[in-house]
Amino acid sequence: MTEQTSSYAPVPLAEVEQFDHTTDVVVVGYGLAGAAAAIEAARAGASVTLLERFSGPGGSSAQSGGELYLGGGTRVQKALGIEDSVEAMEAYLVAALGPHADEEKIRLYSQGSVEHFDWFDAMGVDFHETLWESTGWMPFTNDGLMWLGENAWPYTEIATPAPRGHRPPAPGFAGGALMEKVTATVEAEGVDVRLDTRALALVVDETGAVVGLRAKGFAGETTIRATKGVVLTTGGFVDNERMLADHAPDLLGHGKVSDGGDDGSGIEMGIAAGAATRRMSAIEVSLTFTTAMASRGILVNALGQRFVTEDTYPGVPSHAALHQPGPVWVIMDEEGFDSLSTGETWGAQPKHAAETVEELESDLGLPAGSLAHTIALYNEGAARGEDPLFHKNATWVHELKAPFAAFDPADMARAAGSSTTGFSGFTLGGLHTDVDGRVRRSTGGFVPGLYAAGRAASGMHGYGYVSGTSLGDGSFFGRRAGRAAAGA
């Protein structure tokens, strides 16, 4: 690997001859977290300058699925007659974002979730009062609510299930529709937005406090005085190969879920100013496949073993698959495949079809007898109407009968050109913040004047992930960081 070096060493205040511009709060990075911080800082009465390196707003948020993980009784949940509680939401998130989720952040997030829904609602994000009943990634519908694993084992034994995946009315990736409303609000609040402007370094005074920022735009370098604080919302570091190798090598070689600008610049600027980091190895990773298919059959590893509940949020099998002997396969029979509705297969074609399980083992290179015993055990449970290993919902469990077909869950990602391995992901670790976005100093206490949110920070996540929790905690804690920076 070539040696990538980057220098985000802070600029000492004493070396700044003059500031080109003075504002209360500087926000760096115009994704959802940055927009949320800017809106709330402005509403708290602060003058806000929002910098974005690219020519348009949105960041990786605008390219995302657009889900917001919200619950506890939102307007959409209530209209659909869905009972939910803060406690159930909190218990689910602690389990699903774990192990080692941040329980304090999750508690606040769950308690504030209905208000956070209303915040988006008030800016015109139009959540339809309809539920997409299936499991999976983004639906190709305008439905406003979806399940994200809450009704799958083992979570069913941990918390009363309720669907909490809220999304704007856009088929597939809805992040653009979400960010359209959010950026309109940023403009309405009078935020000074500067596109094509790349942050170079923080400005720190002799006590180590952050008092400004140096940036570079088309007109050259500019040094901005931030009288109240700087909020880093620059995203994660999946686009920085050196940082991945040092901190999150699980993602090396896989596809990148980003807008191309998630190079960890904000994290590195923070570290250079003395910031502590947290959970730098934590990642989100996904295989592009449909759990609708896997649920009707079984998902097996290269030893012919099942390893995960098939009818859960698809990120769970994706993450598990990354650490299984691979490749992994979706095995289906005709009854299972025929039970799929149009649209649930995403056009997937079997890679192998076989008249017998022995033939399929041979075709897939599985150890002789391994898949036969896995299917026999599965069928013994199915005859009793249950899945004794992973407690898949009985709705999807039926005895598997030859002939069989095997699907490669990575096929769709490869066909789409998004990943040669089938896996794509982004990083979850970053600057170590408190619940108001204050960045901790590595030697104790905080770095005065410095705040962070979104994937530049370590948020609610431990080592698990669910759709909607990155936009969710980025916006929720982005808002808190904006208010804190404004001194509200």
Add this chain to the structure above:
Amino acid sequence: MTEQTSSYAPVPLAEVEQFDHTTDVVVVGYGLAGAAAAIEAARAGASVTLLERFSGPGGSSAQSGGELYLGGGTRVQKALGIEDSVEAMEAYLVAALGPHADEEKIRLYSQGSVEHFDWFDAMGVDFHETLWESTGWMPFTNDGLMWLGENAWPYTEIATPAPRGHRPPAPGFAGGALMEKVTATVEAEGVDVRLDTRALALVVDETGAVVGLRAKGFAGETTIRATKGVVLTTGGFVDNERMLADHAPDLLGHGKVSDGGDDGSGIEMGIAAGAATRRMSAIEVSLTFTTAMASRGILVNALGQRFVTEDTYPGVPSHAALHQPGPVWVIMDEEGFDSLSTGETWGAQPKHAAETVEELESDLGLPAGSLAHTIALYNEGAARGEDPLFHKNATWVHELKAPFAAFDPADMARAAGSSTTGFSGFTLGGLHTDVDGRVRRSTGGFVPGLYAAGRAASGMHGYGYVSGTSLGDGSFFGRRAGRAAAGA
């Protein structure tokens, strides 16, 4: 969790009124890495002061198994007629210490391995020219050589196997015997050793270069000028709960393999001086059990599935078990148990015994039918004299017949009081060094005057581990750091 804070903020040179002592090289931490650095710096002509917080030398190294992973044709290997090569050793380590092992460090380590053996040999470490043939942790013999997974699948397909676990003649934990010779050499080289002396902070000049160290002993604080460099060999951070929570939460709640002083102080001092870190989430973890037993039977998870080669270095099943649905069990039949030699069971008693596999599934709380199918598949392979899933050596493979016994691999650790969970471990990540121990700066380049080795640094390891590679890379790269600090 209570908020642990520690301040290792560096002392600016301008604030040092006077130095109490001046030396060329200061080494912090008197385990094997520190001793190696001190010896080599002294031999290169430098005056060396070696600080140790505890009242005696040795650190965690003295409490370890004492294995040194060495090969490529050592005296012991040659005397036993074992053929080995640098290339085979390198290929094995890249695989066994991976994924994501440091290939540059492994290459140098393998190339220098015979010379490194001779370095220990010359100081009187008495490696016997006898081979312990079995697999497992430290033997209760004086044998000088042992296997550490080289002859187990999949490594047999990656590199020509040779035993490379070298150890001094001491039954069980041999780290004390090793350190006895090493500390005698430190004394013989005229190193200024200061026990009961705890490092408090680095002293840095106005350019950020490390020029000394402040420490505290019985006589109060002392500030030492290091004209050539400071070498941090303070160990990892398994004894620091806050650092574990932030960086390596997999070890939270488990036993600690340390002398009680592995609190990450050196890593934090380095970070506070601008150092970069690497692989802070990487860990070693072990279950106290014998692979001699597991090899004669099977190791299964809480779903009744096998998940690992049983006859490999026991750290491999240990690490795998940490991420399996637990508890895990060793299942044996009478033929397997009776084939064990005295000493191979470590006195282990079955937790459950059952006349039938169905009864055993019930006793262990395994899903109905799960273990039955696992044993049936295993027996089909055994009838062919093979293990199609994990390619365990055919020597150990036989058809498993009722009655069965189940052993809990965590029992011995719990009985010894070393861990309530059965798992114990230590951290592998730390300061980001080059092959000469120079500590990288987070903003690029290096921190002048600062070196690190041993578990205070990120060494050869990716996310795998083999006995002897921590003492091995600690001493090998400790020597290089000592020479580099001395300006050799």
